[in-house]
Amino acid sequence: MKTTTTSSSKSTGRANALTEQAWRKFVALIKQRGARVTRSRRIVFEHALARSDHFRADELADELSHGPRRVSRGTIYRTLALMEEAGFVRPIRDSDVHCHYERSYGHRHHEHMVCDKCGEFLEFRAPEITKAIREHCRKRRFEERQHRVVIFGTCKKCAAKKKREK
Amino acid sequence: MKTTTTSSSKSTGRANALTEQAWRKFVALIKQRGARVTRSRRIVFEHALARSDHFRADELADELSHGPRRVSRGTIYRTLALMEEAGFVRPIRDSDVHCHYERSYGHRHHEHMVCDKCGEFLEFRAPEITKAIREHCRKRRFEERQHRVVIFGTCKKCAAKKKREK
């Protein structure tokens, strides 16, 4: 699935609105810390945010290692770290050793279900779960900063398929 | 924290009851699959289960790389994988890239809180959270096999310390 934003080398024109807005924020943050706004950072930023699903750092690196807009692996890892620090992506480590990221900018809080059969990451929102967690922390005097819930099992589609095959 | 079970080279005598019982089950599983009960497996098994807290594979490997009961790194990794498959330990990957394990045999289901300040893993049980998750899966027709909840934040102790320092 290549959801790469269509963008020519002068790419400010067609990238979608969300990405543009995010980019402006990122630029502000970069400048604020006395860092520089570069072509490579723009490319990595665009590609990372263009992925609506979860992606692996090295996957993105493979994708960006060829072609006219190539960026070196080192820079990709460095830029992702910068984006993480700035809060645009967040690392998740569930079913795999290697680091997955997901977009966090413009993405409401949600939890994950991972299907054992097809490997898909399903996102869901569940206020009841959030509430139960918050309540728990209040009782135990634990100051929650964030939480993660992951459910492993079989998704609806795969369960149906399994049933049909029997 | 070295909670290593006291055990001489002929170690069947003093190891605690839980470990002995677990070991007998592990032996049964090993035999069932036509594999062999070896000294190395016994050593790794004991050390892994003797840890009441979470441990890293490479930490255990360091620990067992020296001394009279030494076992090679390769074997340690292979044995941990075997134990995981057999359900005696389970891998968790939260705050770190590297693989942590925790004992799962004789360990009731629980969730985790990780303190940002002191890095401690706190375990807790929370039936309300479990219930909310189960209910959610029922509604979405997701067949849950297991779930994990991790809460990141500041533990009671560290929060108190912070307050005192102000």
Added chain:
DNA sequence: ATTACTGCAAAGCATTTGCAAATGC
């Protein structure tokens, strides 16, 4: 002009693997 960033290739590091020797059955 100055200083940060990039690409490159080398280094790191936990983990895995191939193979000959050792060991359980």
Added chain:
DNA sequence: GCATTTGCAAATGCTTTGCAGTAAT
């Protein structure tokens, strides 16, 4: 005796880093 395991060391594969050249401000 034969097949599985082990220890060893080399290989793997993702990620990080040092450095000299390049580019942003």
